[in-house]
Amino acid sequence: MNKRPFDPRTDKIVTVTLDPNTITSVDPDEVHEWRVASYDLIDSNTFYPARVSASGPYALHLSIIANHIVLDVRDPETFRPIAAHYLSLTPFRSLIRDYFRVRESYYQAIRSASTYQIEAVDMGRRGLHNQAAQLLIERLENKLVMDLETARRLFTLICAVQPYAARIPETESELPTVLFVCSMNSVRSPIAAALARKRFPGQLVARSAGVRSGKADHFVHQVMEEVGVDMSVHTPHTMDELMASKFDLIITLAPDAEKAVNERGLEADAIIHWQVNDPSENEGTRESMLSAYRELRDDLDIRLRNSLPKFIGQSDARA
Structure with a gap:
């Protein structure tokens, strides 16, 4: 395939999200590492998918x-x-191990080594990155x-997320x-x-979907950040x-969702509907909008705390 020249206006990644069901950690340091790696990638990149008609970013x-x-x-x-x-991790295993080994050596050198030693370790680190990057380009060719x-x-982002992956498939x-x-x-x-x-x-697998595709909502990011949940990793998905x-x-949370679940033939031991307000339909100041989103968040939190322990207990009893 003949690669076309990069267009800096469109050939770039402007958003990075992580699947919270398969990339899991409750350690703030690990989550911080994901964020830094994501921000670094967004900050400077040239990228486009091959063999598609869609244009970027x-x-x-x-x-x-x-x-x-x-x-x-x-x-x-x-x-x-x-x-x-799908990118197999197998060809990258040794490089990922070396990445963490060299990174630790670099941190130790910064704390106690001479300038010459730091430069030597940094040169090795850069060489490893270049080797991994070249392999990544080759594996994703076309x-x-x-x-x-x-x-x-x-590659840095892949290294940051893969040690904390949930390895058991949901099935x-x-x-x-x-x-x-x-x-x-x-x-x-x-x-x-x-x-x-x-x-x-660690007590359940929670998924979410929509009847149709929506957009990321920054009010959601803000009110969930207030309770220590990073929603910047969320990507809207449809039931398809x-x-x-x-x-x-x-659990359906909108009238059209209740109808769609029945029409699409999704199966469940129990299907229940919660009538909750959609704060995005409100109009008003930023503060009034945030207040509506907080009310939804707190309402759902109460419902979950009251309902899910019984559900989890019943599932344990059936196991």
Whole structure:
């Protein structure tokens, strides 16, 4: 394939999100490392998916399935899927191990070594990055096109997220599964799923989806940040993108969601509907909007704390 010249206006990643179901950690230092690596990639990159007609800029959503990093390229405004590629981690295992070893040596050198020693370790670190970046470009040939510096930054992000991946596929997990569905997977259902994961870590698998595709909502990011939940990793998904059709519990949060679940034939041991307000429909000042989003967040939190312990207990009893 003949690579076209990069267009700096469109051939770039402007949003990076991580799948909270497969990239998991409650350690603030680890989450901080993901954020720094994501920001570095967004700050400077040249990138476009090959063999597609869609033009950029792009959003990049990362998830981990078994031994693969999924590089899911989407429209940054609508999160409409553009291209997705599975990248095997096997060829990168030794490079990832070396990355952490060399990184630790570099940190130790900064604390106590001479300038010459620091420069020597840094040279080795750069050489490792270049080797990994070149391999990344080769493995993604005819799939995703990027320059060497972008590949270096993407490799750093992959290193940051892969040690903390949830390695058990959901289809093999014995944890109870709950699906939250609203209209556009922008506000109600992602907040509910994030709060469920926060309140009951390691006790359930919480997914969310929309009847149709929506946009990321920055009010959601702000009010969830207030309770220690990073929602910048959320990418809106539709019900068509669900990997499973059977759940232990489905909770619908909008009238059209209730109807869509029935029409699409999703199966569950229990399907319940919660009538909750959509704060994005409110009009008013920024503060009044934030107040409406906080009310939704707190309402869902109360409902989850009251309802899910019984659901988890019933699932344990059936196991």
